[in-house]
Amino acid sequence: MLAADTGIVEEWLSEFKTVPEASIPSYANNLKDKISLVSSLYKVIQDLQSELLEPVCHQLFEFYRSGEELLLQFTLQFLPELIWCYLAVSASKDLQSSGCIEALLLGVYNLEIVDKDGHSRVLSFTIPSLSKPSPSSIGSMALTEGALSQHGLSRVVYSGPHLQREMLTAQNRFEVLTFLLLRYNAALSYMPAVSLQSLCQICSRICVCGYPRQQVRKYKGINSRIPISSEFMVQMLTGIYYAFRLAKQQQQ
Incomplete structure (x- = not known):
């Protein structure tokens, strides 16, 4: 990672500590325009040996539990990359190097599965539906939650109650990751293009790792297959399908 990226991230880490509570909404609103910061944070997340990874994960968690919606969305945009890093490390059996990422996930x-009193709850998410229509029939319609609902292109998914988890294991890993990807898909229309690209890239990597066609792809990372659950695959496909539509609209 370049020194410039390190400086950008270190400034971000220290800046939030000095923001007055009354100024947090304005601070959160300005974050979405800091393209260089987002790029630098991706580089930190992708470098599991970075000394900045732990404080970055800690601050992203602080954003998520702050109660400020835009700060929550800022953390959510990195969820696909965080999930990929965890899965890649799991496949390599080197779980110690992903401790702070696991803690953030x-x-x-x-945080999501309990109410303000700490009781388990059933959550409802409105997500795009894969059942209809074909991509060509959607046209140039904006893929907002309201528009999707109006045209019958969304569905409400109920999830829970879930057990709180203290650590990720082979038994509960995809219960947690599937829920997180469901949460991400519910906020898909708020995600920036770089996050949608990350989602598509990690899904592509999962599909090629350990298979012969990996040799003709650009990704030359881990060579072992990454097994996933059917529920996780459904959330992957849902996210990819609408990420392509959203990315196309953002380019117009």
Whole structure:
């Protein structure tokens, strides 16, 4: 990682500590325009040996539990990359190097599944539906939650109650990750193009890793296959389908 990226991230880490509570909404609103910061944060997340990874994960968690919607969305945009990093490390059996990423994923999961009193709850998410229509029939319609609902292109998914988890294991891993990807898909229309691209890239990597066709792809990372659950695959496909539509609209 370049020194410039390090400086940008270090400034971001220290800046939030000095923001007065009354100024947090304005601060959160300005974050979406800091393209260089987002790019630098991706580089930190992708470098599991970075000394900045732990404080970055901690601050992203603080954003998520702040109660400020735009800060929550800022953290959500990195969810696909965080999930990929965890899965890649799991496949390599080197789980110690992903401790802070696992803690962040668990933190977001445990925050989402309980109410303000700490009781388990059933959550409802409105997500795009894959059942209809074909991509050509959607046209140039804006893929907002309201528009999708009006045209019958969304569905309400109920999830829970879920058990709180203290660590990710082979038994509960995809219960947690599937829930997190469902949460991400519910906010898909708010995600920037770089996050949608990350989602598509990690899904592509999962599909090629350990298979012969990996040799003709650009990704030359881990060579072992990454098994996933059927429920996780459904959320992958849902996200990819609408990420392509949203990315196309953002380019217009």
